[in-house]
Amino acid sequence: MHLTWLDSNSWSIELGGQHILLDPWLVGSLMFGNAAWLFKSDRKTPRSIPENIDLILLSQGLEDHAHIPTLKRLDRQIPVVASPNAAKVVKELGYTQVTTLAHGETFTLPQQLEIKAVPGSPVGPTAVENGYILRDLVNGTSLYYEPHGYHSPTLKDSAPVDVVITPIIDLKVPLLGAVIKGQKGTLQVAQWLKPQVILPTAAGGDITFEGLLLKFLKAEGGAKEMRSLLAQNGMTTEVIEPTPWERFEVPLAQKSCI
Template sequence: MAVTSTVARSPAFHAPTFHTNQYSHRCRCRGSVSRRMRLKMSAAASGVTSVQTKPLTLTYLEANGWLWEVNGVRIIVDPILVGNLDFGVPWLFDGAKKTLKNFRLENLEELDCLLITQSLDDHCHKKTLDALSNIYQDLHVVSTPNAKPILETLFKEVTYIEPGQTTQLKGRNSSEIIIRASAGPVLGPPWQRPENGYFIQAQDPKFTLYYEPHCVYNKFLLEEEYADVVITPVIKQLLPAFTLVSGQEDAVELARLLKARYVVPMNNGELETKGLLSSILYADGTIDSFKALLSNALPHVQILEPSPGSPLDIPIPL
């Protein structure tokens, strides 16, 4: 249930007053599982390993998908875990994962929240969400309102937030985090509501994570913001005369604006693709070229590279 209330702001946030939806949620999912297990050691089947709880652990699930553990609160983000990414038109585009080919939803254990950034299939993947809603029937969802036509038929507890609005989440371990939406890309006419990026604020220990999967942002709105950890694509994905995903120098500027300590790069275009669109889609830049750009501009910022399926512990001071 979402309840409107006021959340006290941490110094880590510098935005003006914003709207808040506050809730506590406990997910009831099938079976009995250990709280200390974060991802099943089903390496032979899925390529995913497990680790003990840390303040911030990020597991990249390829494409735009992530599993985050933020002070023990487990959040699955934009997952594509059932079938390929094809937008319902596989003749136009069909993308398959390169590493986690055999990953199954059953490889996941406890989840506190599903976080959706955008309304299109590469973020709000209908095949995955259909299956996820069957396994985690009471899973709470935080999403852009743009995805409401898909989510409202699948999940009972959905909190929709627009850029500038927040919601508070309490995990099964009683840790609390604040999720605040920021403005992402506009997928349509300029008057349409933008999609979401997110600031995730943890309290004990205190740190802030920022994520936007297209490296699209409003520079003016981010000038007074802060994030310890920035997850962003760094390799551009381009069509003739159109940028699908930004990166490279824009990712460096994002790290500068947010005064980041760590950048976690993602390559959401690293898929096995076929179809008409794949023949004209191309990449610009590499991880190495981004490292060089970042080192020259912000030598104090550390890059932490994820490996699909392997939990990445972020060195947050306790």
């Protein structure tokens, strides 16, 4: 399994013979509703769009996961697997091969890759977006991704999972509470899935931030705190902080083929 963190929530995943682009933000600014006064993020370094993408995987329909300027730049013929809200976005942009996954549903490339949608982050009063469990059907390695730290107890049925990509910080707004739950939530999901490796996401990268919202956000925790929490609970899971845009092979113990 090879991974590349592309800043923020964006990842390049090489698994099951597929090159997967996950929640890509690759061009332009990142804003919500074009409200730059509220929040805006930009890249410090211009980046090229990765080549030879086999699949786009989208967990949410919000701009920091289904980034419209990026999706407009990508080839509309690339297959997309998406949450129902994200599927609406790419269909409106003209993508021709869109698979919508509700919770519990699975997308499979026979003898290569399986992607299962699991409950993820709540959006609004009723909607719950997707997390994903990806499995390499050749060597059995697996990965779980949820970008806001909302982990469903149903994950217990999928244990063990080798790699967890999720926030390891808490990001709080006064009076509203945590918008990202990365400390206790990550410890809990580690206890459920018993991963070999945890990788943080939603933690910035080679990017800048500005806007009124920054005055109210409060971040707590980090890699040091997470390693301490894991050790206190008798877990040997490794926490790896990837360098943005540097491809690396995840250090995993060998597994038997499934």
